[in-house]
Amino acid sequence: MHIHQGEFISVVGASGCGKSTLFKIIAGLLEPTCGEIDFHSEVSYATRLGQIAYMPQQDLLLPWRTVMDNCLLPWGVKRNQSKKESITQIRGMLQRLGLAELENAYPQELSGGMKQRVAFLRTLVAGGDLMLLDEPFGALDAMTKREMHKWLLELWSEVDKTVLFITHDLEEALLLSDRIYLMSGGRAGGIQEFIVDLPRPRHYKLNYEPRFITLREDLERKLYENHSH
Amino acid sequence: MRTTPINKLLSDYGPFVLLVLLILTLWELVVRLNFIPSFILPAPTAIWMALLKHRKLLFGQHLLATLQEVLLGFILSVTCGTLLGIGMHMFRPLQKALYPFLIISQTIPLIALSPIFIMWFGYTLWSKVAVVFLTAFFPIVVATYDGLHKSDRAYEELLLTMGASRWQVLRTLGLPLALPSFFSGLKLSIVYCVIGATIGEWLGGSKGLGYYSRRMAGSMQSDEMFAAVFLLSALGIVLFLGIALLEKITFKKRGSYR
Numbered sequence: 458m459h460i461h462q463g464e465f466i467s468v469v470g471a472s473g474c475g476k477s478t479l480f481k482i483i484a485g486l487l488e489p490t491c492g493e494i495d496f497h498s499e500v501s502y503a504t505r506l507g508q509i510a511y512m513p514q515q516d517l518l519l520p521w522r523t524v525m526d527n528c529l530l531p532w533g534v535k536r537n538q539s540k541k542e543s544i545t546q547i548r549g550m551l552q553r554l555g556l557a558e559l560e561n562a563y564p565q566e567l568s569g570g571m572k573q574r575v576a577f578l579r580t581l582v583a584g585g586d587l588m589l590l591d592e593p594f595g596a597l598d599a600m601t602k603r604e605m606h607k608w609l610l611e612l613w614s615e616v617d618k619t620v621l622f623i624t625h626d627l628e629e630a631l632l633l634s635d636r637i638y639l640m641s642g643g644r645a646g647g648i649q650e651f652i653v654d655l656p657r658p659r660h661y662k663l664n665y666e667p668r669f670i671t672l673r674e675d676l677e678r679k680l681y682e683n684h685s686h
Numbered sequence: 687m688r689t690t691p692i693n694k695l696l697s698d699y700g701p702f703v704l705l706v707l708l709i710l711t712l713w714e715l716v717v718r719l720n721f722i723p724s725f726i727l728p729a730p731t732a733i734w735m736a737l738l739k740h741r742k743l744l745f746g747q748h749l750l751a752t753l754q755e756v757l758l759g760f761i762l763s764v765t766c767g768t769l770l771g772i773g774m775h776m777f778r779p780l781q782k783a784l785y786p787f788l789i790i791s792q793t794i795p796l797i798a799l800s801p802i803f804i805m806w807f808g809y810t811l812w813s814k815v816a817v818v819f820l821t822a823f824f825p826i827v828v829a830t831y832d833g834l835h836k837s838d839r840a841y842e843e844l845l846l847t848m849g850a851s852r853w854q855v856l857r858t859l860g861l862p863l864a865l866p867s868f869f870s871g872l873k874l875s876i877v878y879c880v881i882g883a884t885i886g887e888w889l890g891g892s893k894g895l896g897y898y899s900r901r902m903a904g905s906m907q908s909d910e911m912f913a914a915v916f917l918l919s920a921l922g923i924v925l926f927l928g929i930a931l932l933e934k935i936t937f938k939k940r941g942s943y944r
Contacts, residue, residue: 481843484847485846485847486843486846486847506846506847506849507847507848507849507850508849509847510847511843511844511847513840513843513844515840517840517841517844519841519858519859519862521862521940522940530845530848530858531848533854533858534845534848534849534850534854534858535848535849583847583848
């Protein structure tokens with residue numbers, strides 16, 4: 458598995474095949490039992506902590522902090538710029554995500570979609586060239602999800618960030634990614650690469666184009682083969 | 687039906703107040719009708735009269751003395767207990783070495799140990815503070831340690847990926863998460879403090895409600911003795927409510943989360 462700077466890569470595979478574990482290893486939370494992660498030609502897993510932005514499946518917002526204070530969490534750890542700068546930066550992003558009025562709200566006052574957006578924002582603020590997103594939109598309704606895709610595509614094309622993305626939604630994977638890795642579980646489980654050669658910038662209308670539909674069929678068939686082995 | 691504040695008060699405390707009134711009336715009757723001699727069980731009104739009669743002595747001297755012991759012992763327990771709880775959470779060997787000692791310290795009967803404190807510290811304030819400390823210390827250490835230990839692994843991992851050190855994780859995650867448990871410990875501890883102070887005073891001294899109640903019991907002045915016991919219990923309740931209020935204020939500051 459290779460990932461290049463600025464790529465958008467999705468990882469799909471059946472539940473329990475180890476996608477989240479892979480992410481934890483990449484983030485530096487776990488030590489691999491075998492194999493190596495080579496990040497900027499650095500193999501030691503502990504040095505990756507703090508360099509890779511990681512967004513777990515649950516939103517994990519601290520319930521006693523407001524939206525703003527939750528987003529300030531990475532700043533509180535890193536202290537790499539002034540608080541004022543961070544606040545301005547976060548305000549701008551809240552605005553773009555349509556959360557501007559919720560700056561002082563507590564997480565329990567937010568809907569599931571809002572919480573997920575705040576968690577996503579926090580991941581962005583955490584910085585790092587590589588972002589690991591573990592099913593970030595899994596709990597969202599179709600409308601909100603579409604909104605988030607649009608926003609993510611826009612944002613990703615502006616900044617030079619590399620994204621690794623876990624999802625169960627094949628259309629989502631095709632729409633967003635440059636390449637997709639299919640993972641299968643078990644000891645003999647391997648990884649298969651699937652290239653998505655759709656032009657960018659991408660848009661939702663792409664979903665209905667024949668090229669997209671063939672790709673989708675292909676992907677589905679491969680995934681099924683993978684699984685039944 | 688809409689609940690007004692008064693209705694809520696009535697439904698919350700009504701049954702309790704009613705029962706107290708009933709017991710007090712029965713108690714008064716039983717004593718007044720001479721079923722029980724008043725030197726064994728004085729009537730509530732007699733206790734009240736004794737409280738009023740000796741109010742200067744009771745409030746001005748003995749209550750103050752006990753309060754001083756309780757507060758000193760409590761502050762000392764909270765400081766040492768919190769530090770030790772955090773220390774045990776951060777350094778595993780410390781926890782392994784000290785936890786058994788903590789439990790052993792609680793199995794020693796306090797009454798048996800108190801004379802030794804008197805030997806060490808004399809009949810001073812500090813012998814009582816030592817007894818208070820020994821009773822109040824334990825719940826605080828356990829509450830702090832357990833509260834910190836329950837901290838959520840998923841949150842911790844998230845902070846670690848941001849590059850947080852162990853102390854940063856403790857500050858931003860561990861301590862706020864441990865706060866509810868910590869307050870439970872404080873509430874238990876403050877009540878123990880009053881008990882500890884009373885025991886300390888029993889064993890020797892010249893001031894305090896415990897000392898006073900024992901002296902009165904010795905001279906069969908049960909009205910006065912019961913008045914002192916009543917004050918001790920009231921002191922415990924007031925201190926407990928104080929901590930509960932502090933808890934409420936603290937949690938209000940961080941949204942409705944508790």
